[in-house]
Amino acid sequence: MGESSTPHNKTVKLADVARAAxxxxxxxxxxxxxxxxxxxQLRERVEEAAKSLGYRGPDPRxxxxxxxxxxxxxxxxxxxxxxxxDDQYTRLFLSGVAKACEARGAGISLVSAxxxxxxxxxxxxxxxxGFILNxxxxxxxxxxxxxxxxxxxxxxxxxxxxxxxxxxxxxxRGAREAAQHLLDLGHRHFAVFTFETEKEVRVGFVDDxxxxxxxxxxxxxRLTGYRDAFRAAGLPPQPVFETGSEFDGVCAGVDAVLAAxxxxxxxxxxxxxxxxxxIAYLRSLGRKVPEDxxxxxxxxxxxxxxxxxxxxxxxxxAIGKGEAAVELILGDKSDDVGGRVVELPIExxxxxxxxxxxxx
Amino acid sequence: MGESSTPHNKTVKLADVARAAxxxxxxxxxxxxxxxxxxxQLRERVEEAAKSLGYRGPDPRxxxxxxxxxxxxxxxxxxxxxxxxDDQYTRLFLSGVAKACEARGAGISLVSAxxxxxxxxxxxxxxxxGFILNxxxxxxxxxxxxxxxxxxxxxxxxxxxxxxxxxxxxxxRGAREAAQHLLDLGHRHFAVFTFETEKEVRVGFVDDxxxxxxxxxxxxxRLTGYRDAFRAAGLPPQPVFETGSEFDGVCAGVDAVLAAxxxxxxxxxxxxxxxxxxIAYLRSLGRKVPEDxxxxxxxxxxxxxxxxxxxxxxxxxAIGKGEAAVELILGDKSDDVGGRVVELPIExxxxxxxxxxxxx
DNA sequence: CGTTTCAACGAGATCGGTCGCATCAATGGA
DNA sequence: TCCATTGATGCGACCGATCTCGTTGAAACG
Numbered sequence: 001m002g003e004s005s006t007p008h009n010k011t012v013k014l015a016d017v018a019r020a021a022x023x024x025x026x027x028x029x030x031x032x033x034x035x036x037x038x039x040x041q042l043r044e045r046v047e048e049a050a051k052s053l054g055y056r057g058p059d060p061r062x063x064x065x066x067x068x069x070x071x072x073x074x075x076x077x078x079x080x081x082x083x084x085x086d087d088q089y090t091r092l093f094l095s096g097v098a099k100a101c102e103a104r105g106a107g108i109s110l111v112s113a114x115x116x117x118x119x120x121x122x123x124x125x126x127x128x129x130g131f132i133l134n135x136x137x138x139x140x141x142x143x144x145x146x147x148x149x150x151x152x153x154x155x156x157x158x159x160x161x162x163x164x165x166x167x168x169x170x171x172x173r174g175a176r177e178a179a180q181h182l183l184d185l186g187h188r189h190f191a192v193f194t195f196e197t198e199k200e201v202r203v204g205f206v207d208d209x210x211x212x213x214x215x216x217x218x219x220x221x222r223l224t225g226y227r228d229a230f231r232a233a234g235l236p237p238q239p240v241f242e243t244g245s246e247f248d249g250v251c252a253g254v255d256a257v258l259a260a261x262x263x264x265x266x267x268x269x270x271x272x273x274x275x276x277x278x279i280a281y282l283r284s285l286g287r288k289v290p291e292d293x294x295x296x297x298x299x300x301x302x303x304x305x306x307x308x309x310x311x312x313x314x315x316x317x318a319i320g321k322g323e324a325a326v327e328l329i330l331g332d333k334s335d336d337v338g339g340r341v342v343e344l345p346i347e348x349x350x351x352x353x354x355x356x357x358x359x360x
Numbered sequence: 361m362g363e364s365s366t367p368h369n370k371t372v373k374l375a376d377v378a379r380a381a382x383x384x385x386x387x388x389x390x391x392x393x394x395x396x397x398x399x400x401q402l403r404e405r406v407e408e409a410a411k412s413l414g415y416r417g418p419d420p421r422x423x424x425x426x427x428x429x430x431x432x433x434x435x436x437x438x439x440x441x442x443x444x445x446d447d448q449y450t451r452l453f454l455s456g457v458a459k460a461c462e463a464r465g466a467g468i469s470l471v472s473a474x475x476x477x478x479x480x481x482x483x484x485x486x487x488x489x490g491f492i493l494n495x496x497x498x499x500x501x502x503x504x505x506x507x508x509x510x511x512x513x514x515x516x517x518x519x520x521x522x523x524x525x526x527x528x529x530x531x532x533r534g535a536r537e538a539a540q541h542l543l544d545l546g547h548r549h550f551a552v553f554t555f556e557t558e559k560e561v562r563v564g565f566v567d568d569x570x571x572x573x574x575x576x577x578x579x580x581x582r583l584t585g586y587r588d589a590f591r592a593a594g595l596p597p598q599p600v601f602e603t604g605s606e607f608d609g610v611c612a613g614v615d616a617v618l619a620a621x622x623x624x625x626x627x628x629x630x631x632x633x634x635x636x637x638x639i640a641y642l643r644s645l646g647r648k649v650p651e652d653x654x655x656x657x658x659x660x661x662x663x664x665x666x667x668x669x670x671x672x673x674x675x676x677x678a679i680g681k682g683e684a685a686v687e688l689i690l691g692d693k694s695d696d697v698g699g700r701v702v703e704l705p706i707e708x709x710x711x712x713x714x715x716x717x718x719x720x
Numbered sequence: 721c722g723t724t725t726c727a728a729c730g731a732g733a734t735c736g737g738t739c740g741c742a743t744c745a746a747t748g749g750a
Numbered sequence: 751t752c753c754a755t756t757g758a759t760g761c762g763a764c765c766g767a768t769c770t771c772g773t774t775g776a777a778a779c780g
Contacts, residue, residue: 013737029737030759057508063736066738080458102441102472110458112462112467126420373765385766386769397729419766424766728773728776730772731771731772732772734769741763743759
């Protein structure tokens, strides 16, 4: 009872093992990290000492401080952490990020930015080598915070800015192609279903002023694309409705649009998710797609291809965006001036959710 | 040209700011972390010095070494990183993990374990406060590695072991209920579609020996559940086919089973994903569900509820499992003896993919 | 006016490793 | 035999911040 046999009160560290084995710290470090540099005899002695002391190997914290590199990148998103997993498109994007990180042997840290304060703290203190900034609105604080942190970062779907890299698609063209596809089929009365124009979803019609002032540049670019397509076809402005991504908002949108304009024959949706909601709701109302209404999505997620009917949509390479973002951060650092822009191609996928409008 | 005005070659650190402001390091630290403890006058002086030196605030690496806590937990999965995002069930599980982490202000690190060596390195060196071990097979190295690391960890869907916590469901009962549901409907000829029985998928029939030796305990428990249900109903052993989770394997399974036993009327599937594949393939063969065949899934993912027909399935609380795992790691550490077991309830969801077999 | 008290701040000791360089012995060739 | 080379180790200096004490000064108190 006099003395404890195991020194459990203190964590054993490299120096303890070194002392016990009668060697220097550097040698112990080598035993664990570069065993080839150490003679077998000495190595065994050190390993024995380590085992008898219960040493578990070099603590990554000490290594980190010395090495400087974390070997992980942080993915930031506005909103709660689980929004990384709640959305199909985000999921695909992250899948690309994951694939590219894996290939480079890097890890991924999910950092949340539910509110401004948490975002600030997390971006200041996250243990990462760089950031991927997702779901941004223009002038977003995230970019400022990342700049302040001084680590490399990539902004996804963001207006090009000075000194940092951007990955994006041509949202304007995507929107315009979607509208054009329906125009080509003969549609003349549309409903445009858009993402939130402000930080908070506000289900309802969106007037021109609100459309032009939309916080998210993606939203502005797309709305402009639709507008230009309609205008070029000689059509008056078509109604724009902010539905958000949830089923309820979409239902409200369908109801409102059909009440305001019973001639509507085509729904132009901000995402496949919204489009699938539209189809489900129309079906529940006893209306058929594409016989009664044409519906076009955006994204090209898996569910869109296997839905009934298969969705016509604007495919964007979500996985490719994720991979590109990682490459920008982890890749060649020779010109770290930033300001590189990667714009990935989109493509119209002709499914069976669009057709010529029925003659009335 | 004699001297550079900005000392850009070295990173400025706390000590530099302290020297420039003529205060101690501790005071600078307080200015950034506990501003209230510092007189306004001094704070301004320090902040000015920091700004003029381009100091970006305390480096998290130093803080980490000193503080000890990373404030993040690592989620480990066998296989590539992107398998976190490629599977609906995993996605739900992680959504639960994310939610719980968010609530506690912790971050999430995704750590990959593609092969043994990478797993060993990552678990040894991941900057986390604890691990959630996912997708395990019995005797899996992951548990040993986590034990060696000496950090708290939770094993999900794993045989109970000494000294560590486990989150699971009653797979035996789930399987038995699934089979019983179909037995109650009058089915007598089944096909059981199972996950991989070894580390690598091997599409094909599974004999008793292989079934009993299955690497994954989940698989063994479920197969035992099915077997006991059939046995209790006075039925001979029913064919078990290893399909994996991909469409091709499932098609092969359907073909093989129908060729071997044309009387088959019911498919008992390892997951909703497999069940949906079965339904899709049967439909492509011109067979109807549930008129020609009954199909039951496992998991209760969203797609199962919205499929056509809605899937009958054994629901398991994937999100709840994730939350429970986080609670075990981050929660009350008073009894850190480990060995706690959280078993979450399952539930039979009656969809429309099962019915009484058609009289022949 | 002496003493207590408390806030504000400084000094120094960690936290746990890793890296560069010096050292020392052994080996090999001239 | 002697010097150059090579390989294995030891030594000490960081990496960057935070925590624990102890000190100081001034206000407060009797």
